[in-house]
Amino acid sequence: MNTHNLIVGISGASGALYGIRLLEACRDLGVQTHLVISKAGEMTLHHETGLAVSDVRALATKSYKIADIGAAIASGSFRNAGMVIAPCSIRSMSEIATGVTSNLMTRAADVALKERRRLVLMVRESPLHSGHLATMKTLSDLGAIIAPPVPAFYTHPTSLDDMVNHTVGRTLDLLAIENNLAERWDGLKNARTRSQENDGGRD
Structure with a gap:
């Protein structure tokens, strides 16, 4: 799976670091990435990380402009392992759920659904009202995976x-891309042993 193409979207929601780290991880794993960043995503990215958009685009194998609806990733004939939007804004999520897409990012996501490929949406918003939750259910029913970036303690x-x-x-796990970024749970007893070792054996 690691030799396949992965489409990566970065929307304007808070959490651009997730998309950046995903691109870095794919680069290290030898996974080719096809990146599209929304206009709001560019603004948020620079505000949250201080990085230039060009630096982030350089992490991808290929980058596309948000308005380039004629790009390869807008077609179901483009072979890929799936798509991740990290982070995914409520607006992007809503467009994808309705199928009324206005840019390359949401169009590529819609294509992933119709081609029955993996679509992982790292929806970043809180709290959520009933409309948000209903939209998430619609997307889940359509085959998308809703994976909010919730930290594991x-x-x-x-x-x-x-x-x-x-x-x-864990996001890469959802796409069956082997990685060693996520610590694997191997039981509470083993976790307690490691914790005691880290604490110098103290109770």
Whole structure:
């Protein structure tokens, strides 16, 4: 699976670091990435990370403009392992759910659904009202995977990187892309043993 193409979208929701780390991980794993960033995504990305959009685009194998609806990834004939939108805004999520898409990102996501490919949406919003939840159910019924970037604390993260890496690793798991970013749960007893070892054996 690691030799396949993966489509990556970065929308304007908070959490651009997830998309960046996903691109870095795919590069390290030898997975070719096809990136599209929304206009709002470009603004949020720069605000949250201080990185230039060009630096993030350079992490991808190929990058597309958001208005380029004639791009290869807009067609079902483009072979790929699936698509991840990290993070996914409520607006992007809603467009995908209705099938009324206005840009390359949401069009590519719609194509993933119609071709029965994996579509993972890292929806980033809280709290959620009933309309948001209903839209998520619609997408789930259509075959999308709703995977909010919720941190896992059973791994005892010690940094923001730990939390981001775990979430990205679990996202790659959903696409059957082998990685070692996510710590694997091997039982409570073993987890307690590791915790005691890290604490110097203290109770």
